[in-house]
Amino acid sequence: MITVQHWLVLSGMVFTLGLCGVMMRRNVILVMMSVEIMLNAANLALVAFNKHLAPVAGTVPPDGQVLVFFTIAVAAAEVAVALVIAMLLFRRLDTVNVDDVANLRW
Amino acid sequence: MEALVFWIAAAAMVAFTLLTIAARNPVYSACFMILSFAATAALFVLLDAYLIAAVEVLVYAGAIMVLFLFVIMLVNLRESEHEGLRLNPLMVLAAGTFLALMSRAVKDLGPAVQETPNTLVGTPGLLADTLFSRYVVPFEAVSGLLLAAILGTVVLARRKEDA
Amino acid sequence: MDLTSPWLILLLPLCSAVLITLFTQRSPRVSAGISIAAVAGAFAVAASHLGQVLHGENVVLTGHFTWLAAGGHDFHYGYLVDGLSMVMLMVVTGVGGLIHVYATGYMKDDPGYSRFFAYMSLFMFSMLGIVLADNLFQIFIHWELVGVSSYLLIGFYYRKDSASAAANKAFLTNRVGDFGFMLGILMLYYATRSATGGAGAGDFQAMAQAVANPAWLHAAVVSVGGGHWHLTNEHFLWIAGALTFMGIMGKSAQFPLHVWLPDAMEGPTPVSALIHAATMVAAGVFLLGRILFIYMPSETALSIVAHVGAFTAFFAATIATTQFDIKRVLAFSTLSQLGYMVMAMGLRGTDAAMFHLTTHAFFKALLFLGAGAVIHAVHTNDIREMGGLIRKLPVTGWMFVIATLALCGVPPLSGFWSKDGILHLTHHPPEYAHTWLIMLLPTITAVLTSYYMTRLVLLTFFGQPRDHHKYDHAHEAPLNMVLPMAVLCVLSVIGGPLLLGPEVLEHFRAITRPAGVPEYHYVALDAETILDALLIFGLGAGAALLAFGVRAIDPDRVKAALGPVYRFIDNRWYIDELYAWIVKNVQQNVARLCDAFDRYVIIGTIVNGSAWTTRATGAVVARFQTGSVRAYALLFLAGVAALLALNL
Numbered sequence A: 001m002i003t004v005q006h007w008l009v010l011s012g013m014v015f016t017l018g019l020c021g022v023m024m025r026r027n028v029i030l031v032m033m034s035v036e037i038m039l040n041a042a043n044l045a046l047v048a049f050n051k052h053l054a055p056v057a058g059t060v061p062p063d064g065q066v067l068v069f070f071t072i073a074v075a076a077a078e079v080a081v082a083l084v085i086a087m088l089l090f091r092r093l094d095t096v097n098v099d100d101v102a103n104l105r106w
Numbered sequence B: 001m002e003a004l005v006f007w008i009a010a011a012a013m014v015a016f017t018l019l020t021i022a023a024r025n026p027v028y029s030a031c032f033m034i035l036s037f038a039a040t041a042a043l044f045v046l047l048d049a050y051l052i053a054a055v056e057v058l059v060y061a062g063a064i065m066v067l068f069l070f071v072i073m074l075v076n077l078r079e080s081e082h083e084g085l086r087l088n089p090l091m092v093l094a095a096g097t098f099l100a101l102m103s104r105a106v107k108d109l110g111p112a113v114q115e116t117p118n119t120l121v122g123t124p125g126l127l128a129d130t131l132f133s134r135y136v137v138p139f140e141a142v143s144g145l146l147l148a149a150i151l152g153t154v155v156l157a158r159r160k161e162d163a
Numbered sequence C: 001m002d003l004t005s006p007w008l009i010l011l012l013p014l015c016s017a018v019l020i021t022l023f024t025q026r027s028p029r030v031s032a033g034i035s036i037a038a039v040a041g042a043f044a045v046a047a048s049h050l051g052q053v054l055h056g057e058n059v060v061l062t063g064h065f066t067w068l069a070a071g072g073h074d075f076h077y078g079y080l081v082d083g084l085s086m087v088m089l090m091v092v093t094g095v096g097g098l099i100h101v102y103a104t105g106y107m108k109d110d111p112g113y114s115r116f117f118a119y120m121s122l123f124m125f126s127m128l129g130i131v132l133a134d135n136l137f138q139i140f141i142h143w144e145l146v147g148v149s150s151y152l153l154i155g156f157y158y159r160k161d162s163a164s165a166a167a168n169k170a171f172l173t174n175r176v177g178d179f180g181f182m183l184g185i186l187m188l189y190y191a192t193r194s195a196t197g198g199a200g201a202g203d204f205q206a207m208a209q210a211v212a213n214p215a216w217l218h219a220a221v222v223s224v225g226g227g228h229w230h231l232t233n234e235h236f237l238w239i240a241g242a243l244t245f246m247g248i249m250g251k252s253a254q255f256p257l258h259v260w261l262p263d264a265m266e267g268p269t270p271v272s273a274l275i276h277a278a279t280m281v282a283a284g285v286f287l288l289g290r291i292l293f294i295y296m297p298s299e300t301a302l303s304i305v306a307h308v309g310a311f312t313a314f315f316a317a318t319i320a321t322t323q324f325d326i327k328r329v330l331a332f333s334t335l336s337q338l339g340y341m342v343m344a345m346g347l348r349g350t351d352a353a354m355f356h357l358t359t360h361a362f363f364k365a366l367l368f369l370g371a372g373a374v375i376h377a378v379h380t381n382d383i384r385e386m387g388g389l390i391r392k393l394p395v396t397g398w399m400f401v402i403a404t405l406a407l408c409g410v411p412p413l414s415g416f417w418s419k420d421g422i423l424h425l426t427h428h429p430p431e432y433a434h435t436w437l438i439m440l441l442p443t444i445t446a447v448l449t450s451y452y453m454t455r456l457v458l459l460t461f462f463g464q465p466r467d468h469h470k471y472d473h474a475h476e477a478p479l480n481m482v483l484p485m486a487v488l489c490v491l492s493v494i495g496g497p498l499l500l501g502p503e504v505l506e507h508f509r510a511i512t513r514p515a516g517v518p519e520y521h522y523v524a525l526d527a528e529t530i531l532d533a534l535l536i537f538g539l540g541a542g543a544a545l546l547a548f549g550v551r552a553i554d555p556d557r558v559k560a561a562l563g564p565v566y567r568f569i570d571n572r573w574y575i576d577e578l579y580a581w582i583v584k585n586v587q588q589n590v591a592r593l594c595d596a597f598d599r600y601v602i603i604g605t606i607v608n609g610s611a612w613t614t615r616a617t618g619a620v621v622a623r624f625q626t627g628s629v630r631a632y633a634l635l636f637l638a639g640v641a642a643l644l645a646l647n648l
Helices: A004-024 A028-052 A063-093 B002-022 B026-046 B050-075 B089-105 B124-133 B136-157 C006-022 C028-048 C050-055 C083-106 C113-132 C136-154 C161-192 C204-211 C214-218 C233-251 C260-266 C269-278 C280-290 C299-320 C326-346 C350-378 C394-407 C414-427 C441-461 C468-473 C479-500 C527-549 C555-562 C564-570 C572-622 C629-647
Strands: C061-070 C073-081 C220-224 C229-232
Touching (some): A004 B002, A004 B089, A004 C629, A028 A063, A028 B026, A028 B050, A063 B050, B002 B026, B026 B050, B050 B124, B089 C629, B124 B136, C006 C028, C006 C113, C028 C050, C028 C113, C050 C083, C073 C113, C083 C269, C083 C350, C083 C479, C113 C269, C113 C280, C136 C233, C136 C260, C136 C269, C161 C204, C161 C260, C204 C214, C214 C233, C233 C280, C233 C299, C260 C269, C260 C326, C269 C280, C280 C326, C280 C350, C299 C564, C299 C572, C326 C350, C326 C414, C350 C394, C394 C414, C394 C441, C394 C479, C414 C479, C414 C527, C441 C527, C555 C564, C564 C572
Antiparallel strands (some): C061 C073, C220 C229
């Protein structure tokens, strides 16, 4: 029997993997991909909850799915702009290593 | 039957994600990520979210990952500059702790997922009903957001010479 | 507004001061006119009530308004016109007015002419405020105002270092006295507050009534040892009295707060005449008269007052015998006479003291004005450069002589009546004052007074001129200086019978006059008293004549023979040096200690410490800002995990 906990633990695992990617990779593009992974995991959790909170009879209100819809749209926009910035950074500093942009240090 | 699909798809998703973050070559990472999204789409179908599954493939795997691939190609790293995952124990510990806490949090969440009758749930029609009635304002806002993102991208990516 | 309202007495000089300061600084004649008009007006208003006070029984005029009512304390500003203040009013406005007129001549051609009259008007306002005050707090305010006026006037020639130093000295010495004064006032107010009911703060009449009540006197303020010993209101009263006396010592220049008066001669001579002879220094005596009811229950307090006065009189007289500056001699003479007045108050003789205050105002003012005329004529203060001036300034000279005789108590001049009244008190004192200090010294002091005044007169006006250049240029004073002196001279002569005659003195009593103050013993014009007075005068004057007149005794040989004694006296008993030593060693070291405390403990620890702590904390916290995105992500994660853990 697949309970909602299964889904949520799965979602958590993928989220954690994405987290590890953010923390441990040095290529800025890879970091952004890891962020996408995290967003994706969150979407999964949202849809799982949607199914979980559904009533027994009648139609299922798809609010969770609508939220996922929005999340995907926003993620797309954000990725576009973020990649442009990464590219500009590459043009300027000739590196995509995230450790090389530590200018905002004390 | 469903449980089987779940386990296979779940395993695939986790495996591919792991490979994404661990691969040396960024192009390999991108490819693994696409596969990961495919698995996710399968999982969405399992959850009766048909439109979302389709959108996942179309937008995420189709558009976003293409964008990523473009940029990776643009950067054009040489083989020598490929570095992979460097395991930092502190970070692994933190992530592990986080996962443990999360799991602990969702431990007692109530009865199992209901088995719904085979009505078509996450269909475009149903989604559209909700989207354009209760969520019409966020809908319009998101369209504005997309416009802003497009403009921003175009402006930012210009070189000084093309005025 | 009622033209005879006592408020005008205060308002006129105040308006004069303000007007002159703001508008007429460029017009000296107008300034003088305004100032004199104000004093004359005040005199007129005061005089209009004279008849009332003289012929009535215990007539009192009062009026006040509340200028501050806060937390159950009502502070009034008002006036109290009774016999005591009537005397002072006439003296202050009368003598003051005459001196104002004199000053128009003396200060002529001085660039600060208008400024002078502005200050004089300010002084008149301040002094009259003391005289008219109906409560202790108002007196204190005007007490300080008078101090300020005195400071401004002593330091009138501000470009001279010695003058500004003298002004500072006067103000600071007064401040020391006022510290005690304030404490005394507060103690008195605290003690009598509940007993005075709803009257204003420190109101004299209310306080006098409260103090007269024996039940109040023995009520305990503090009980020690479970009722074994009480600090009663009586004890409180005498401590408060002693503290208040500090203020009087400062203002009336009693020992040991006398040091400012000789130096105050740096001011222009009219100032010396008005402030430091006739009025301001007499304020202390006046105050004593007002608040004698505080001292009455305690013989200790009265004894202190009397002994301090007696000692001051003697002390100052000794120093006066060695001085060569004409104004300094007169200054020490004033100190001495003030000592007499304070002593008389201490011996419960308010009438005698006030009488002497009045006559002293007449002849001392005259002496100073005469000295001013002399200085104006020969342009020096040093009597060693004078001599034989009686031939060049006959009018001034003979008036000076008459004033001297009055001061020495020669009958039938005014000084005889008042001084002998006091001397009589010292020969028959109350029990607590049966000391040789009281019974013997004042008489010796009187002999000394005759001696040094005669010496002064002889050296200044008689004999051969010692500086011919100065002598040749000397000329008599102009009319506007001579006339006021003439008026004062007449008063010095007839002052005795004038005040005693129609039993005027009986009416010059304080409303707060406590029970137990004896009636004034009018000096009977009998042979014994007259002979005593003449004997005293003869001894002193005779000695002076021998030394300086006919040169039978050589003063220089006497000086050499006395050696160290003479030096001790000549250096004013080294009191100034003692104070300088105390300031340099004690005060400065205390100040250094405080400075060190401030610098190391307060600034070092607290101020700098808090700054250092802030900076150190900041430095530690700033280490988190590495600029590395990954580190930030890790921190994020740690934070979220912590939150989760907390909420599980």
